Amino acid sequence: MLQATMSSRRESETLMLVLNVSEPPSLWHELSGSIRSSILPTRNRPSSLTQWIVSVIYGLFPIVHWARNYNLKSFKSDLIAGLTLASLGIPQSIGYANLAKLDPQYGLYTSFVPPLIYAVMGSSRDIAIGPVAVVSLLLSSMTQKIVDPLADPTTYRNLVLTSTFFAGIFQVSFGFFRLGFVVDFLSHATIVGFMGGAAIVIGLQQLKGLLGISHFTNNTDIVSVIRAVWVALHHNGVRKRKLFWLAATTPLLSVILSTLLVYLTRADKHGVKIIQQVKEGLNPSSVKQIQLTGSHVGESAKIGLICAIIALTEAIAVGRSFAAVKGYQLDGNKEMVAMGFMNIAGSLSSCYVATGSFSRTAVNVSAGCVTAVSNIIMAITVLISLEVLMKLLYYTPIAILASIILSALPGLINFKEAYIIWKVDKMDFLACFGAFAGVLFGSVEIGLLTAVIISFARIIIRALRPNIEMLGRIEGTNIYCNMKQYPFAITTPNLLIIRIDSPFLCFINANFIRERIIAWVTEGHDAIKEKTGIEVTSVIIDMSNVLNIDTSGISAIEELHKKLVSACVQVAVVNPGWEVIHKMKLSRLVDKIGARIFLTVSEAVEALASSAMKQENSDIV
């Protein structure tokens, strides 16, 4: 019945429907729209300046929102969470500073200023801010290629602070210019592989600290690390193996116990390396240490960019997953601005790159945090330790820092996820493995680059060689489906229905598509098993998946049409996308194809069948 209605209206109404659509939004219109929505992200535009200022303040400082409803009960929860966080955060910060090849107090500095800034600017209620293992490794492995941290610690530190400054600038820019998608360049699979590889590299490096080895490699690739461990083990023996068990207990406890132990036994006289002097007092200003001129600016900027992206990736991944659990939404662009400001402020007050930590955020949530106040509590606790407790760290063995870092690593290696990736998507696993192996056997940059190249190559290859599918009808319906996917679909021997499965028919695939379709029509195709020498007399090209086209695509369709028509094959085009039909009109391709443009495959099938019948009738007459 439906088909009868359609058929009677056909050749006039539906064609008009397809052809008489309004123009699609122009390129300039779309561009200006997206710029406008970036500058004025809210749907309801502010009517006055005051309103606008208020909305900007609300946008930049989410604390204004929730601070009004903050109550004692929430504070109690946040206090407990903050103190728990500090008990994990303080030893971790000292350990990560060691990993970043900075003095212990720099880790604590980084756990003081950035969390405070984030608390007033960030929109996540759960994330715990501070130094993290992977970023610390990144910073040290890239910066020590420029300056040796042992030979020239001051220049090294200045470079780290400058890179931190750049990282902050990049993060703010990403957020401000809505470039949040750069974080998406690192796919889930890449992150899984990268984290796993980085964790192993960090773990191997920590064997140095754990075994109290003095002569060790600074390289991050696995071959040199393993060789150095091997050499060290054979030279020094395994005399501090007993310290391994401490890695299992809680970090703070182990710091206290080990410090006491060293103090009581004076083990430092017998070869156990201790932290010794830690500078007391609050973060000093480091404005003068940011070096925006000189020979290393370009390299600092590059390190800053990589750290900015990795730090954001970790923070946004961690923030998003906990926001999903608690059921609120994170604005990625605002988060980037908050992270950026906290790192700029950090770089000016002797902090290195801070971000949201996987392990500490989990502790924060488990301890019952309600708002970012837990970060403030932690920062205050860090402040107190910086002012008062630094002297007590004198006897803390360096080995304990290594074991604290090691205890955080298993959380970074996610075998289960890697297995799921392998099961679901082999190419994704390749990217995952590329990141893993690249970090392990090459360097951090090689790992990331490998994974990004694999991921993007895949997109390009898909654009280059899109699927072209033969369609058949599912019995009892007018649904036309891929013949390979639904092998029982029905075909008509002399009618080919071909769907172009590319959203963008353009220079890199136009010739391929044209040649493939011509080959199918002239040589026949495997999918039509029942084809027994019957010539193809009609071809329906289903373009419903083709959403855009360029001039190369237009000429490919034009040549295809010309070729098929000259071979006495009837051609019908079905449902080209909005942009496509518009460009087909502009290039006068529509005039050449004539009335044979349809909205659905079933309409086209019917029209071709009836025109074939007319043809036969006229042949008989």
Added chain:
Amino acid sequence: MLQATMSSRRESETLMLVLNVSEPPSLWHELSGSIRSSILPTRNRPSSLTQWIVSVIYGLFPIVHWARNYNLKSFKSDLIAGLTLASLGIPQSIGYANLAKLDPQYGLYTSFVPPLIYAVMGSSRDIAIGPVAVVSLLLSSMTQKIVDPLADPTTYRNLVLTSTFFAGIFQVSFGFFRLGFVVDFLSHATIVGFMGGAAIVIGLQQLKGLLGISHFTNNTDIVSVIRAVWVALHHNGVRKRKLFWLAATTPLLSVILSTLLVYLTRADKHGVKIIQQVKEGLNPSSVKQIQLTGSHVGESAKIGLICAIIALTEAIAVGRSFAAVKGYQLDGNKEMVAMGFMNIAGSLSSCYVATGSFSRTAVNVSAGCVTAVSNIIMAITVLISLEVLMKLLYYTPIAILASIILSALPGLINFKEAYIIWKVDKMDFLACFGAFAGVLFGSVEIGLLTAVIISFARIIIRALRPNIEMLGRIEGTNIYCNMKQYPFAITTPNLLIIRIDSPFLCFINANFIRERIIAWVTEGHDAIKEKTGIEVTSVIIDMSNVLNIDTSGISAIEELHKKLVSACVQVAVVNPGWEVIHKMKLSRLVDKIGARIFLTVSEAVEALASSAMKQENSDIV
């Protein structure tokens, strides 16, 4: 009626239809399939070794095919075409050799060996082989950056021959490994822009020859060329302006006339530069001049690669358009192998990169060529001139060569095509303009790189920010269409039908798509103008355009589903692609979505409506 049938079968059959499809071909299967089809391109595999050898010979030497049916009538046509071709080809070859900064005879060498090789190996019947303007410019502009052709002509020539050898090797490899798509990397728009820019650069450079200017820039960018012309004009005056008119007459005639004129008036004594000595005789061997070791190998290979691609692009474009006119098919990969062998052979016999020429092919076709024999005739004519007529070129003024080159240039500048590109596709025009301006104001490489980057950036941007469309029903049908394209389509206020218009739901767009859909569901959307506070209770996600997915895409859909369900919104998924449904099964996403997977939007609409009705009924009870 159809809908009634569908509805009764629903929740059992159609779901089973979607879920119980066979596994899509695995990655390895597809890869091995494509490798197999590359090695054995024919569908009918040869049954014996002899047959196989025969088929390979037929494939490599199409001449075997057509030579058997070759007759006197065809030969007459080809003879006339070949002689006409030679009359244009000989002066052009000398001119282009000048453009390539080689001695005149090298142009003639290049018009002798390559056409002969192509005649037996190529599959085009019309293409005229020899040196062309753009490739000559490419070679000289890139090679003179390494060696100055005036200071050290021998090294320069060796480099050119080595680059030619590499170009041939690359072309054979492209054809053999079916890498023909590299030619597709330069879109139609890029070629139009690039040719236009190159023509202007060549034209400006030729002013040097035309005006008989001795001190001139070798740079190819427009600023230095124009400055040099300006300086030269003011110093030398415009004393040879009268030679301009000759550019309009036919090249051979002008060569003869001008040579005679110079000879009679002894104008060479009065400042007119003449060719003087041209080495007589056939192509000498240049095997020993190919330098595959030494410091410049890498650069030669790079130049060879760029020349190989540009030469192939021109040849295949020219071959395809004339093949389309005459109604035969060109196999791009075989053409590449033929072009490659002809350039390898050429590089060993003192030829530089040859390819199919736009202007000469047109002359060849107009003169009535039937087969590649016209190329052989031309080669023989060139052979005769090399052996006999070289002495006569002594008095040929260099200015005449410049005017011959200039007369071929207008054909390379295609304003009409550029206008069509502008009209149809603004982004394509940007690539076109990028190539044009890059060649003109930068260099050949900058122009090509700019255009390729613009073209690919577009593909990446489309993958990054795919369209997500709201669908509505067209009245009186069960066709669901983009609401923006068909604004009169009907919607139901509390039901959103959203189509994801991305063929690959992956890491770079998964978050964007998820957030966009959640925003639409929670905030409502412009497209539903009649929406007046009515909450969205059901969402249909049409995934028929999603053909593949990665693990990031899977988790985005999973999170989206979780989020919507937790907001008490019913979710249905429609027609995910083959790979997608397979991966959804592997990752157990199908179990989470449950029975709400449909084959068409109309089914999903119906099922959601009936379940909503049941819900209401049960609420009443």
